Amino acid sequence: MSAEGVDGGARRVLVAGASGTIGRAVVKALIEQGHAAFALLRSGADQPAELAEATILHDDLCDPSGLGRSLAEHRIDAVISCIASRSGAPKDAEAADFRSNLNLLNAAEQSGADHFILLSAICVQRPLLAFQHAKIAFERALKASRIDHTIVRPTAFFKSLSGQIDRVLAGKPFLIFGNGELTRCKPISDADLARYIVDCLHLPERRGATLPIGGPGPAITLKQQGELLFEAAGREPRFRTVPVGLFDAAAGVLSLGERYSDWFAEKAEYARIARYYATQSMLVLDPVSGEYSAEATPEFGQDTLIDHYRAQIAARTRRGAQ
Known part of the structure; x- marks a missing residue:
């Protein structure tokens, strides 16, 4: 472990998945903390404005040897992977969550980088889906590698809880499942999560650790998310229940054709x-009781979901006035 890795000194850090919302926030946090940020983008991909101060690399994740040479050439000290499949479909998950990350890990080892930080997800505690199994497979490979590692498993992102903003602003009810209290989470903002990830570069206690992390509590239900959104919009709460059984029925019908068609499988x-x-719930799972625990879910940051909703509503109002 290098001295720079534990004393807060500046590091040369590659961010994979830098074009995503979390990746862009990580690059920003790196630069704010005085690190040299290198953003890995797909060849031909547009460069987001938030990456203007980063060094852009267009290396191929399907070519670990070439990527390893590039990392060595740029003297990369640490790698932060924000790679994730866009759809969660089985083939996409295998390619992105596992293969691309594995190629990146091999390149990092080849180049001499000393720390690999993985943005994973708290939902892999109870893996029932293809992308969760792909993430776990890579976590195992990372833990078995010779490079120091940190695995960060965040709870829900603000973005993932923002899908009904336009619906509410259009005067429609907020959709809930069951009574709206089946699940809870401690959502975390992009900026707070990015700061937490970047802090892993210089905190020795986070090396070799798997770290669940949420935003500032308390844990909230889906119905409470809706109530916060209506409050931010200045409207009376209105809800509509969607039966969970609809998803079971849809999965059952579609699964009949998934052996024969990628479309049905997806x-x-x-x-x-x-x-x-x-x-x-997107909370820490107690391995003994099998129950999710808000108390056991660590908290970090200061950004709140209602402030995020207010900012998103204000931005939409400005756009509508233009």
Whole structure:
């Protein structure tokens, strides 16, 4: 372990998945803390404005040897992977969550980098979906590698809880599953999560650790998320219940064709993903009781979901006025 890795000194850090919302926030946090940020983008991909101060690399994740040479050439000290499949479909999950990360890990080892930080997900505690199994497979490979590692497993992102903003602003009810209290989470903002990830570079106690992390509590239910959104919009809460059984029915029908068609396989998995998030809390899972625990879920940061909702509503109002 290098001295720079534990004393807070500046590091040369590659961020994979840098074009995503979390990746962009990580690059920003790196630069704010005085690190040299290198953003890995797909060849031909547009460069987000947030990456203007980073060094852009267009190396191929399917070519670990070439990527390893590039990392060595740029003297990369540490790698932060924010790679994730876009759809969660089985083939996409295998390619992104496992293979791309594995190639990146091999390149990091080849280049002499001394720390690999993985952005994973808290839902891998109870793996029922293809992308969760792919993430776990890579976590195992990372733990078995010769490079120091940190695995960060965040709870829900603010972005993932923002899908009904336009619906509420259009005067429609907020959709809930069951009574709206089947699940809970401690959502965390992009900026707070990015700071937590970047702090892993210089905190020795986070090396070799798997770290669940949420935003500032308390844990909230889906119904409470809706109440916060209506409060931010200045409207009276209105809810509509969606039966969880709809997802079971959809998955059951679509699964009949998944052996014969990638399209059916993807759609069936989407239905299973929807059911999972409708019924499973994004909190630390107690291995003894099998129950989710808000008390056991660590908290970090200061950004709140209602402030995020207010900012998103204000941005939409400005755009509508233009």
